[in-house]
Amino acid sequence: MITKVVLIEGDGIGLEISKAVVRILDAADAKIEWIPALAGMAAFEAFGEPLPTATVDLIDQHKLALKGPLTTPVGKGFRSVNVALRQRFQLYANIRPAKKIPGVDTPFPNVDLVMFRENTQGLYSGIERWVDEEKRHAESIAVVTRLASEAIIEAAFQYAVDRHRKRVTLAHKANILKLTTGLFLEVGIEISKRYPQIEFEDLIIDNMAMQMVINPARFDVVVTTNLFGDILSDLASGLVGGLGLTGSANIGKEHAIFEAVHGSAPDIAGQNKANPTALLFSAIMMLDHLGQNECSQRIERALMATLADKNDRTGDIGGKGTTSSFTDAVINRLQK
Numbered sequence: 001m002i003t004k005v006v007l008i009e010g011d012g013i014g015l016e017i018s019k020a021v022v023r024i025l026d027a028a029d030a031k032i033e034w035i036p037a038l039a040g041m042a043a044f045e046a047f048g049e050p051l052p053t054a055t056v057d058l059i060d061q062h063k064l065a066l067k068g069p070l071t072t073p074v075g076k077g078f079r080s081v082n083v084a085l086r087q088r089f090q091l092y093a094n095i096r097p098a099k100k101i102p103g104v105d106t107p108f109p110n111v112d113l114v115m116f117r118e119n120t121q122g123l124y125s126g127i128e129r130w131v132d133e134e135k136r137h138a139e140s141i142a143v144v145t146r147l148a149s150e151a152i153i154e155a156a157f158q159y160a161v162d163r164h165r166k167r168v169t170l171a172h173k174a175n176i177l178k179l180t181t182g183l184f185l186e187v188g189i190e191i192s193k194r195y196p197q198i199e200f201e202d203l204i205i206d207n208m209a210m211q212m213v214i215n216p217a218r219f220d221v222v223v224t225t226n227l228f229g230d231i232l233s234d235l236a237s238g239l240v241g242g243l244g245l246t247g248s249a250n251i252g253k254e255h256a257i258f259e260a261v262h263g264s265a266p267d268i269a270g271q272n273k274a275n276p277t278a279l280l281f282s283a284i285m286m287l288d289h290l291g292q293n294e295c296s297q298r299i300e301r302a303l304m305a306t307l308a309d310k311n312d313r314t315g316d317i318g319g320k321g322t323t324s325s326f327t328d329a330v331i332n333r334l335q336k
């Protein structure tokens, strides 16, 4: 069955890496029909708004999107399209795997963890205000509900079961933020009892951050609230070589958007230098989500082998390849 996926190529290097990913998925015979749509700077220039209704409607209709990085112009005052999409489609789970890549040297061997971040609440609920007229006192409200906590924690446990993972670690600050992250921990403990085959532990966020640097290989599936997850998921990407090497999924009950987490890299845009790996990992996650596992595994094997080859990988990770030669090299390895 062919699945229709809305493709937002994005801005800057988004154009190059999206074309690379489409070429690779087509060559791998992924059962995808691409529906092009605009967002970000490209949409702003074409329609005067960064997230046109037509794009939102297409995602609503087809339920799935693959999105390249978007430029957020400084000072033009438009809200983050990424945040708007997460809220509009209630994409409550942000999932970011971080896995050691052969040939990419880091001080951290054997990292293979998956971060589940609650994507709609916490301190990012957007409830902020000035307390006084002089604007010397501001406050933000962190929102944590049982329903949203259950959704993300359940998703993390279910993922652990489906992927034969062993342990779920819940990161929190329930010793200080007793009501909000306390509720999140309470829900985690309850849900863990329904998954006796999965080991469960909870760690206070500051200890968690230290443990991730001292011994990241001990982590398997990690689940946490929005702000902590935002920080820890970038930390996790750093453990395996940076944001250019990790994919990302935003999953809701009905819709899912897969995206690269790096930006539009205007400094190298249009120069055939961009590394398509992050967007390709996101596309691999999308194929898994669609049940096209044979295809996703074939692409992942070809990608890993290409990254391991210094002649093929791109300059940002010490290789000699260009965007197009890297793409060719992945395609050439697809059948092997």
Ligand SMILES: NC(=O)c1ccc[n+]([C@@H]2O[C@H](COP(=O)([O-])OP(=O)(O)OC[C@H]3O[C@@H](n4cnc5c(N)ncnc54)[C@H](O)[C@@H]3O)[C@@H](O)[C@H]2O)c1
Residues within 6 Å of the ligand: 013, 017, 068, 069, 070, 071, 072, 073, 082, 244, 259, 260, 261, 262, 263, 264, 265, 266, 267, 268, 273, 274, 275, 276, 277, 278, 316
């Ligand atoms: N998810 C998103 O859409 C997203 C995320 C972050 C930043 N942005 C936007 O991107 C624009 C540029 O932001 P920035 O410069 O802070 O961050 P950036 O991620 O675009 O670039 C940071 C550095 O990393 C390099 N880089 C990034 N991705 C790369 C890739 N795939 N291959 C090779 N090198 C890569 C760039 O060349 C640059 O040197 C801004 O408008 C920002 O708002 C968008």
